[in-house]
Amino acid sequence: MTDANSDALYALLCGQGRWFFKQSEFFSVTFHEGGTGELIYIGDHMWIIGANIEWNRLPLSSTDVGHKPQHSTTKIIGTIKLEIRLLKSHAKSLSGRFEEFLNSMYFYEEAFQPRPLLITIERGLFAMDNEGMNVALMLERPHKMRAGRCGLRLCFDQSPYPSIESTKKEGPFGGNTGYLDLSKYTYAVGKEFLASAKYTATRNGSHASETRCATS
Numbered sequence: 001m002t003d004a005n006s007d008a009l010y011a012l013l014c015g016q017g018r019w020f021f022k023q024s025e026f027f028s029v030t031f032h033e034g035g036t037g038e039l040i041y042i043g044d045h046m047w048i049i050g051a052n053i054e055w056n057r058l059p060l061s062s063t064d065v066g067h068k069p070q071h072s073t074t075k076i077i078g079t080i081k082l083e084i085r086l087l088k089s090h091a092k093s094l095s096g097r098f099e100e101f102l103n104s105m106y107f108y109e110e111a112f113q114p115r116p117l118l119i120t121i122e123r124g125l126f127a128m129d130n131e132g133m134n135v136a137l138m139l140e141r142p143h144k145m146r147a148g149r150c151g152l153r154l155c156f157d158q159s160p161y162p163s164i165e166s167t168k169k170e171g172p173f174g175g176n177t178g179y180l181d182l183s184k185y186t187y188a189v190g191k192e193f194l195a196s197a198k199y200t201a202t203r204n205g206s207h208a209s210e211t212r213c214a215t216s
Contacts, residue, residue, distance in 0.1 A: 008079045010057065012121060012152075019154050019188035029160050029188055030093075031055065038091040039160055043181060048182070049161070050091040051103040055084045058116060064156070066120035074124035077152075084160060085114040109163035118157035126151045126189050152190030159183045 018028040026042040027085075035055050058081040066079030088103045104112075117163040161182030 006057075006078075006080065009080045009121060012077070013080065013119070013154075016152060016190040018158075019189050019190055021185045026050075027185075029053075029135075029154075038093060039086060040091055040094070041161060041185075048106055049103050050094045052087045052089045052091055053084055053160075054087060058083055064118055064123055066118060066157075074122050077121040079118065079120045081116060081118050083114050084117050086112050086162065089113060106168055107162050107166045108166045108168060111166035117160060120155040122153045122155060124151060124153070126153045153187045154190070156186045156188075159185045161185055 014031045014033045018030050021029070021041075022029040026040055029039050031037040037053045037055060038051065039053050040050045042050060060079065060081050064079070064081055066076065086103070090103070097098065159182055163183055164181045167182070
């Protein structure tokens with residue numbers, strides 16, 4: 001990969017704003033130019049993490065293998081590698097909200113250590129499953145979509161969220177929090193999908209079915 005191509009991929013990574021694991025700002029990752037960003041997971045009125053991140057570009061090696069396309073209509077735009085570090089500081093976009101919570105409540109110190117991430121950027125037609133969980137289902141019949149009704153997806157080789165090993169078993173308010181396995185969140189869709197795709201998706205057995213919505 002040339003430097004020009006690498007620059008274009010990082011520009012795409014940063015230019016989309018939030019990348020969504022679920023269709024909410026509270027389940028997202030953001031990469032800003034200059035090596036900053038945010039990682040957020042807040043659900044069911046329960047703060048899990050809402051932190052600033054720092055990241056640096058890393059060179060790809062011959063052993064780095066990106067995500068393989070799962071459908072013939074998916075296009076791999078490219079693969080990049082970076083080092084990410086989760087900070088304990090409160091995510092800037094959440095200023096004025098949830099500030100009584102600390103990011104260190106649920107995680108051991110190792111969660112805040114730098115680690116490498118391999119990210120493949122895909123273009124295609126994607127939707128999250130009906131629980132909003134890790135695997136973004138790809139809709140069939142893409143030829144029925146209007147030109148430009150495409151989507152973007154990040155495929156991580158490992159979740160940007162802290163590992164289950166670095167998650168405290170006892171939460172800040174008592175009780176077992178061992179079920180908080182955030183390592184399953186390895187796919188995130190770009191806002192191009194959320195803003196442009198005029199459909200909803202539901203799971204029908206092992207397939208994704210499409211419910212068409214009115215288009216302008």
